Amino acid sequence: MRRGFRFWGLVPAWVLMLGTLLIPLMIVAIVSVAQRGAYGGFEWAFTLEPYRQILFSVGWTDELEFDPKYLFVIGRTLVLAGATTLICMMLALPVAYVIATRTPRMKTVLIYLVTLPFWVSMIVRVYAWLIILGNDGFVGRIWHALGGQGTLLFTPGAMLVGMVYSYIPLMVLPVFAAIEKLDPALLEAGGDLYASRWTTARRVILPLTWPGLAAGSILVFVPALGTVLEPMLLGGGKQMMMGTLIQTQFGSARNWPFGAAIALVLMVMVVIVLVLNARRAMRKEARS
């Protein structure tokens, strides 16, 4: 009976994994080595052409030329996602600390407020930044009043602002959980042993909230790698990122195999990040 349940009980999970993860993933993998269809879609014929396209373009006389334009897209994606993660960390630490040190009632309210933006559509929220940063927007006007030129929109900076805004709750929550678990006496012990607030933050709070920061970094970095909305709206489509690149290939560029190839590259990058994190966690486990 129990054995049976153990097997059958897992069936929904298996169906979910197979149906929504493995099979679609295999389809993407197959498409990435297929021939491009004339009007989108693909044709059944094996080729490594889509992967070739990532690094090389075809010159006038059919010779292959190294072309780093997609490498720049990958690089930009990594830099922006990395910067988003770092900024989220720096902002989330003090926010989470302040929340964690409030009264239980206040904590509940503040945590609720942190998650509140999730109740509004992501498109609407990113769109709001389009207005805020625009020339007639709140921040745009301040920018001009301070003597700024041109527009803040459609720059990597605008995308970064949007990404940090979108993903910061995913950093605040795990960091908050880590700080809340700290014995308050540890912070007092820091002060008691002649550490200034800053030293206590650096030598006591920071190392002990690492697990929370690591979890938050994964939660922010991974979706930030594949983000589409911010580059589209706030980057004005001028700043191509992997997410928008994939979307364009399946959409207007009608190059499904290339889109699938980029998608797999993105996935490999995510897997590398996850494996590195898992190894770090395992090392830590082994040490204690």
Place this chain on the structure above:
Amino acid sequence: MRRGEAVEVFNVSKMFGTYQALDQVSFTIKENEFFTLLGPSGCGKTTLLRMIAGFERPSEGSISLFGAEIASLPPHKRHVNTVFQSYALFPHMSLEQNIAFGLENLGWAKAKRQARVAEMLELVHMSDFAKRRPDQLSGGQRQRIALARALAPEPQVLLLDEPLSALDLKLRQAMRDELRALQRKTGITFVFVTHDQDEALDMSDRICVLGQGQIQQIGTPSDIYEEPQNRFVADFIGATNFLEAEVVSLNGDQAQIRTALGLEFTAAQKGVQGPGAATMSLRPEKIGLEEQASGNVFTGTIRSRNYMGGFTHYAVETAGITLQVSRRNALSHAESYDIGREVKLGFRDESVRVLGQ
């Protein structure tokens, strides 16, 4: 050599919202003293300790450390260290690193630091554990490291916040002796917070009994036990019998007493304003039974008996009053009195304290 004043607490009050945790508390702690703050939970003893450490600020009043006002200084600017109730060892650091932490922040040179860490580990018999982490230690070992960490920076005063409460009974007794020895050896002023009267009586040079945010009495352990100044102290420290009595006349600190038992005698008094109703305190071990009954003698009936090993506790009823009597089982076959038996009881005048209300 005259002992200096290590800590002076003057007129300190503390409000938490509308709750008055401490009300105009003043006392001084002498250098090299083992000073205990004793009281039930919520009496303000921990708040007082935390104010000396710098984790709380007094709402009113001043605190000075060897003559220097410190009430407004942050914790890291006060040369005092704390042994926390939960020990609060840094879990991500080895024991060595834990002990060195304070020294690093004080800017000690590396060689001096290492020597001090080794010395401290030696002091608490933990030299073999230097590289371990706190989660690999037992409760007693953590306690020792917490002590070593707090003593390493050579604090002017060491604060101990119920450090023994997390240990099991046997270990607690051993740690008491160790703490006391450590205090004598280092000569550092210890301020010890506890709700455990046995600990306080056993270890302290002086005890400050706190109750309801106020000082109830300050004195040596025997002062506190033998000469409680009020009902709170007599009740909190040890067991006692409270008897309603009438003060017939007063002569300085001696009072002529008439009790409900029909006895009349003279006893030491504290805080009695004049003739009238009063309460007297009579410790259970000061009442003699049968052949040990002397002084004011009367009779009663045994109502209950609890054999405690070294002692037997009896409840003896007389004239409608039940008295707790404690009898030491000095001889291996000391006579035991059965329930219902009529016995002779007696106490000496000097065993009685008459307390003001």
